[in-house]
Amino acid sequence: MTIESLPGSSGYLGASERKLTYFSNSYVLGLTLVAGIGGLLFGYDTGVISGALLYIRDEFEVVNQSSFLQETIVSMALVGAIIGAAAGGWVNDVYGRKKATLLADVVFAIGSIVMAAAPDPYVLIFGRLLVGLGVGVASVTAPMYIAEAAPTEIRGGLVSTNVLMITGGQFLSYLVNLAFTEVPGTWRWMLGVSGVPAAIQFSLMLFLPESPRWLYMKKEKSQAIVVLSKIYDPYRLEEEIDQLAAALEEERQRKNAVRYSDVFRSEEIRLAFLAGAGLQAFQQFTGINTVMYYSPTIVQMAGFSSNQLALLLSLIVALMNAAGTVVGIYLIDHFGRRKLALSSLSGVIVSLALLSAAFFLESSSSTNGFYGWIAVLGLALYIAFFSPGMGPVPWTVNSEIYPQSYRGICGGMSATVNWVSNLIVAQSFLSIADAVGTGATFLILAGIAVLAFAFVALFVPETKGLTFEEVEQIWREKARSSGYGSEALLVAGDLS
Known part of the structure; x- marks a missing residue:
């Protein structure tokens, strides 16, 4: 069964007997790629510091002697990202997705210049704070902008393109790290180059429209329809406008503007935020950015002392990350969000257990290199x-599970949870590894992955193939505890 034959799901495809693909509309693809440069900035920043840190330690003895200072250089960008993500939801709701993106680019570019010119570790830390602010705003804005411009049938894959840009940015950062290993001022080039994609996105974004959903909700209907007409064929355009009109009418019936506290007053919004924020927290607590920030350090912990070899092996890891995301783009709209998360976590648990065992055995073995x-x-x-x-x-689910009036606030709050979790992991990994050993640290992450599996199984519904309005209905039914309506939608979204 295909999505177009499902009653109660978005059955627009059958009207034209055509199947949408990611390349069906070059305009939508262009919007996605330009917005996704925000993901590239995100990925480059998380990846580049792992290699730059090796050379920052060589230049500043005080950094080399302090694990805490190393963790602070890494994690100060996360402090900035927490602030940027928390403010980003409000900026997106008030000023729009386009202006939020432009602001993120300016702040990120300034931060990259400060880092490249830093005379000491403390100015470097300030530069890391600035780029973090830009990344935090971009992490909220990019998936939201893409989701609101994407047709329902391919929304998951297009939002996942932003994650591909993140992993692509991480891979690019390792290439840049390798390219500058023999150049004077190594780490300064590594960090300074990050301003280039920010400048490129700023220039391109000036020519792109605002999100059509944001325009419509702000009563700029004529502008919204112009943008929507470039995204949808005439047969589909009318349906989309009708849905936006219904959503606008529902928002008008709300007595006051949405506030942060309102998220916790409504049972259905609480449930949605629990699922979205929980996914973001478990994404980090299962260790992904421990691997991406510290992979060269982990490789050296495993017995490979050469900086160049550590970076090369980390480059292979980053390439696999990008390649795996390409697979995810296909699977997320075919296999489904929930099943994909559960399958992913099953493998994560096994691989973290293997990592833990390798470090335990390496510490007690005289065999050089094998473990x-x-x-x-x-x-x-x-x-x-x-x-x-x-x-x-996590990013795809968070871009589609909140009602329009809550999307900016909840998206920002959820991204903030991601960055706070990221900060906790990044700031504590080396210290915990020093205290209990690397093997025990990875064993802890494996235990958290088990909890994450249980969380997804219990609290995260399937949203594949559902419109924003149908996803809202899931939470209404869950809040009423009847289960009938939500079950019907869950089944509909789960079929392919």
């Missing part, structure tokens, strides 16, 4: 399982 290669294999398997599922699923 180090087992650790590298564990890293590769971890990425192979994580990247198609728990990489894109």
